[in-house]
Amino acid sequence: MRVGDRLPVVEKGVSQEHVERYARASGDFNPIHMDPDFAAGSQFGTRIAHGMMGAATISEMMTSAFGGAWLNTGRMKIKFRSPVYPGDRITTLGRVKSVRETASGSEIECAVEITRDSGEVAISGDAMVTVSTDRRPEASGQG
Amino acid sequence: MAIDYSELVPGQSVSRRRYLLDGAMIADYMASVQDESGLLESPESNPLVPPMSIAALSVGGVVQDLQIPGGSLHVGQELDFVRAVPVGETLVCEATLKQNSVRGGWRFMVLESEVRDPEGRMVMAGKSTVMLPVPADDPPGAAG
Numbered sequence: 001m002r003v004g005d006r007l008p009v010v011e012k013g014v015s016q017e018h019v020e021r022y023a024r025a026s027g028d029f030n031p032i033h034m035d036p037d038f039a040a041g042s043q044f045g046t047r048i049a050h051g052m053m054g055a056a057t058i059s060e061m062m063t064s065a066f067g068g069a070w071l072n073t074g075r076m077k078i079k080f081r082s083p084v085y086p087g088d089r090i091t092t093l094g095r096v097k098s099v100r101e102t103a104s105g106s107e108i109e110c111a112v113e114i115t116r117d118s119g120e121v122a123i124s125g126d127a128m129v130t131v132s133t134d135r136r137p138e139a140s141g142q143g
Numbered sequence: 144m145a146i147d148y149s150e151l152v153p154g155q156s157v158s159r160r161r162y163l164l165d166g167a168m169i170a171d172y173m174a175s176v177q178d179e180s181g182l183l184e185s186p187e188s189n190p191l192v193p194p195m196s197i198a199a200l201s202v203g204g205v206v207q208d209l210q211i212p213g214g215s216l217h218v219g220q221e222l223d224f225v226r227a228v229p230v231g232e233t234l235v236c237e238a239t240l241k242q243n244s245v246r247g248g249w250r251f252m253v254l255e256s257e258v259r260d261p262e263g264r265m266v267m268a269g270k271s272t273v274m275l276p277v278p279a280d281d282p283p284g285a286a287g
Contacts, residue, residue: 012177026203060179070224077222
């Protein structure tokens with residue numbers, strides 16, 4: 001994997017049903033995600049998806065690209081820049097920023113983003129993973 | 144009982160929960176985020192859970208135990224996955240307040256989380272930054 005390589009794109013629609021299912025799975029029932037009347041009076045004017053749902057999509061992209069190395073050595077540092085609304089489609093962007101060879105393998109740092117179908121960036125940040133020397137993933141393309 | 148956020152001090156443990164990552168829970172999580180990558184197989188154990196399912200429980204536990212109010216914003220998240228976790232494992236999630244300050248009408252709280260297996264081995268660490276709306280008469284609280 002080389003600097004500039006792009007990671008596999010993950011794209012999906014987010015519905016209110018997904019949001020409510022995530023609330024049940026995580027235990028996060030904050031009314032900004034669940035209660036239309038409460039959300040109508042918020043700064044967003046409507047319900048929003050949990051930020052961690054978008055983060056999960058970044059993690060799915062990293063798992064697709066790096067397999068078990070992501071589960072054992074992955075690190076992620078992200079900012080939630082704008083909300084994802086039920087009804088949005090979200091798309092991941094991932095690009096290799098640096099590759100550093102070490103005794104334990106290749107330390108790969110990627111710039112990661114989630115964008116909404118409006119083009120607005122919902123999440124941005126960095127993800128790092130160490131791929132051992134005997135298992136290096138193939139890039140899906142080059143950027 | 145309502146929490147007085149101004150009385151929370153850095154270093155204070157604010158959430159501790161124990162979870163069984165059974166197959167039904169993981170299936171429900173994967174459906175909610177439409178994770179189509181599938182569970183990775185492990186040669187030594189059950190299939191491996193998506194690491195963000197652990198993060199979801201960790202953050203969800205903090206939201207519940209701190210009674211994070213509606214209108215709050217989750218603005219940043221750091222995660223460090225230390226060890227892959229198989230379906231069926233029990234984990235303990237604990238969160239500690241690292242910063243608690245008020246500026247510009249918002250309370251900024253930074254929370255560090257550690258998730259460990261029953262033997263005490265770390266499987267995930269995290270740091271969450273949340274902004275809570277501050278009532279006009281709310282004192283600043285302990286700086287961190």
